[in-house]
Amino acid sequence: MNKYIRSGGRVKFCISLVFLTMAMSNSQCEQFSLSQLLEKQTQEEDQLLQVFNHHLIEAFYDSRNRYTSVLFASVENVSNLIREKDEQLAFENLKAKMLHQNLQNAIEARDFWQICAMEKLEIAAALQLEMDKVATPAPCFSSTSHLPERVETGESSFIKPFFPCKLCYSLRACTVFLPCRHLSTCQLCHFSATACPICGTEKAEVIEVLLSDE
Structure with missing residues (x-):
């Protein structure tokens, strides 16, 4: 009898030991599964952060x-x-x-032409x-060729003055010597004259005067 009682106690002890071992195994499995889940979640969060950082960096570079480009275009437009x-x-x-x-x-041309006009x-x-x-009319003339020519018209007559050349005294004087402004020589004699035959002033320029014969 005692032998059976002892055998039954041992069986109960073994069963309890088995249940305790199983409970400990289940607890360890649950702890292991939880740690894996946390690690996986951490990895996913890290990957999500990396993707977000990558997109953020790309957006930053695109914006920059x-x-x-807009700044360079504005500077170029301003330039x-x-x-x-x-x-x-x-x-x-x-x-x-x-x-x-x-x-x-x-102004210079106006001044020049004003001087010329004067x-x-x-x-x-x-x-x-x-x-x-x-x-x-003079008191006398040395030659009748120097007398003024009288021109007859229908109703009256007038005297057309004759200005003889002061060098040849035969042709009409038609050149004015400058700067003395004397009507001195004919068209042929003024080439040989270096000074005015009236006053002796050195000839600087000669102006031809056209006197009408009418």
Whole structure:
């Protein structure tokens, strides 16, 4: 009897030991599965962060390249505008210089022609004075060829003055010597004259005067 009791106690002990071992094995399996799950979740989170960082870096570089391109385009546009303004300013300065030069030339031409006109007026006045002197009747003449020619018209007559050359005294004087403004020689004699035959002033220039024969 005691022998059976002892055998039954041993069996119970073995069964309890088996259940305890199984419980410990299940607990270890659950702990192992949980650690694997945590590790897997951590790996997935790391991969997700890597993908997010990669996309973020790509977006950053794309934005930087786009803004850099826009900035370079803006700088190039500003440079082109500045270059165009510089060229326009240079053209306007050149145009202003040309206008100023043209104005100076016009002023110089005006002054020159004013001086020429005044000289012509003075020459005309001197010629008129010479004509008045020659047209005045003289007491006597050495030759009848020097007398003024009387021209007959239908109703009256007038005297056309004759200005003899002061060198040959045969042809009509038709050249004015400058600067003295004397009506001195004919068209042929003024080439050989170096000075005015009236006052002796050195000849600087000669002006031909066309006197009408009518």
